[in-house]
Amino acid sequence: MFKMKVCMLGAFAVGKTSLVQQYVNSIFSEKYQTTLGVKIDKKSLQVDGQQLELILWDLAGEDEFMEVRSSYLRGSSAVILVADGTRAETLDIAIKLKNKAFRELGEIPFILLINKKDLIESWTIDQLTLKQLENDGWYILKTSAKDSENVEDAYQALAQQLLESL
Amino acid sequence: MKNLYPDNVINKILQIALETQTFAYLAIDDNGTLINQGGDINALGLPAWSLNENILDDALFLSGFFPMSSDYEIIPSLQISDEKIVDIHLFHDSNINWAILVDKTSDLEWQSQARQKANELRLLQQKLDTKEENQVVTK
Numbered sequence: 001m002f003k004m005k006v007c008m009l010g011a012f013a014v015g016k017t018s019l020v021q022q023y024v025n026s027i028f029s030e031k032y033q034t035t036l037g038v039k040i041d042k043k044s045l046q047v048d049g050q051q052l053e054l055i056l057w058d059l060a061g062e063d064e065f066m067e068v069r070s071s072y073l074r075g076s077s078a079v080i081l082v083a084d085g086t087r088a089e090t091l092d093i094a095i096k097l098k099n100k101a102f103r104e105l106g107e108i109p110f111i112l113l114i115n116k117k118d119l120i121e122s123w124t125i126d127q128l129t130l131k132q133l134e135n136d137g138w139y140i141l142k143t144s145a146k147d148s149e150n151v152e153d154a155y156q157a158l159a160q161q162l163l164e165s166l
Numbered sequence: 167m168k169n170l171y172p173d174n175v176i177n178k179i180l181q182i183a184l185e186t187q188t189f190a191y192l193a194i195d196d197n198g199t200l201i202n203q204g205g206d207i208n209a210l211g212l213p214a215w216s217l218n219e220n221i222l223d224d225a226l227f228l229s230g231f232f233p234m235s236s237d238y239e240i241i242p243s244l245q246i247s248d249e250k251i252v253d254i255h256l257f258h259d260s261n262i263n264w265a266i267l268v269d270k271t272s273d274l275e276w277q278s279q280a281r282q283k284a285n286e287l288r289l290l291q292q293k294l295d296t297k298e299e300n301q302v303v304t305k
Contacts, residue, residue, distance in 0.1 A: 005230040012285050032289070034282045036274055037243020037251060040226040055229040060243075063288075071239055075230020087292060124296060 001044070001051040004162050005075055009068060009101065010082035011093040012061030015115040018145035019082065020058045023155055028146050035060045038072055047159045054155065062093055070104055078109040078162050080154070085114045085123040085142070091130075109161035110139075113154055117144040188269035193262050196233050198222035201262065210267050211247035227254055228265070234258045243274060 008016040017035050021027050024041045039058045044051060057076070062068050073079075079101045081094040094112060101108070112133065114125060120142075134140055139157060143150040171179070190205035190212060198220045207214075215221050222228060227244055234256060241254040246267070251274050255266040 003229070013289055032286065034278070034285050035245075036278045036281060037245060038241070039245040040229070042226060055226055057229075061285075063285075069242060071241060074239065075232075089292075 001053055002163075002166070003053045003055060004077040004159075005055045005057060006078045006080060006158065007057045007059055007073055007076045007101070008080050008082060009059060009094070009097040010061060011084070011087070011090040012063050014061065014082045014084040014087070014090050014094075015143075015145045016061065016080075016082050017058050019080075019113065019115065019143065019151060019154070020056050022145045022148050022151045024056070026148070028148070030146075043155070045156065045159055047156065047163050050163055052159050052163065054159065062097060068097060068100065073101060073104045076101070076105055076108065077165075078158055079105075080158060081110060081112045083112065083114050083125065085116045085125045086119050088124040088126055091125055095133075109158060109165050111154060111158050111161070112138055112140045113143045113150075114140065115143050115145055117142045117149055118146045190267045192221070192225075192265040192267075194221065194228075194232075194265065195262065198228070198232060205267075206269075210252060210269060211250045212267070225265075228256075231256055232263070234263050243270060 008020060010016050012034065013032055017033070017039070018028055020041055021029070024043045035058060037060055041056045041058065042053055043056065044053045046052070057072060059068055059072050079098070081098055083090040083094040098110060101110070114130070130140060139161070141150050141154050141157065143154055145151060188206045188209050190207045190210045191203065192200060193202035195201055200215050200217055200219050200221045202217070203215065213224060215224070222232060227241060227246070231239055237258050239256040241256070244252055244254055246252050249271065250269065251271045252267045253270050255268070257264050
């Protein structure tokens with residue numbers, strides 16, 4: 001079985017922990033609980049008949065006061081970037097973090113999740129930028145950690161990319 | 167750094183640290199086999215690993231760091247269980263990989279609460295800003 005370390009990266013309160021908890025434990029909490037440092041979870045899945053174990057490093061959100069520590073990224077095989085559809089500025093942070101991850105780890109597989117699809121009527125995220133990113137080859141999924149929409153698909157898509165990169 | 171202090175002061179600092187903080191250590195070979203462990207393993211919420219057991223599957227915090235490619239790494243503020251947050255210092259010495267875990271739970275408790283409040287306020291501020299922008303556009 002392949003074991004892969006995957007880091008969840010994004011601004012604070014975009015739903016990184018909720019996505020992991022929904023995916024690993026099928027639970028969602030309405031209450032926002034900030035992550036300090038890092039929490040680690042794991043989940044096995046199957047892609048094209050291959051068994052894979054994702055070791056998910058859920059990192060504290062980046063903001064102007066706290067940068068993601070490079071040591072957390074060490075040995076990571078892929079990253080999941082998360083932005084909050086209702087907060088346009090979180091997309092800029094996700095893009096910045098992708099660049100940081102590439103600097104530290106080289107060009108590894110990644111996907112971008114625009115989370116909080118359940119609040120899509122309040123989205124402020126720039127659709128044009130998303131389109132440009134897709135044109136640049138970014139794989140983007142709109143997810144809802146609350147309703148679990150596209151959550152499983154997101155990890156499955158990343159796992160597929162991971163296997164193809166081996 | 168060590169030269170800044172005479173030996174008796176260093177010994178006292180060590181004694182104070184050991185008496186006031188909770189530590190645990192693991193010694194692991196390059197294959198991931200646990201060859202020694204000690205300190206307050208239970209207090210830090212580590213599983214009861216046996217010597218000669220391969221712990222790489224269970225010790226998720228080692229993922230990405232093993233085998234060690236540098237002499238020293240630190241994993242700060244790792245939530246190792248529901249109740250415990252530790253700093254993990256990894257180093258390589260005499261062909262053995264060592265992990266020293268330092269309990270940081272009480273140090274980080276206030277920080278966690280402060281960050282929670284700060285983030286809640288910032289989310290609120292961002293919501294108000296967006297609402298204001300929308301009102302300006304509507305007018």
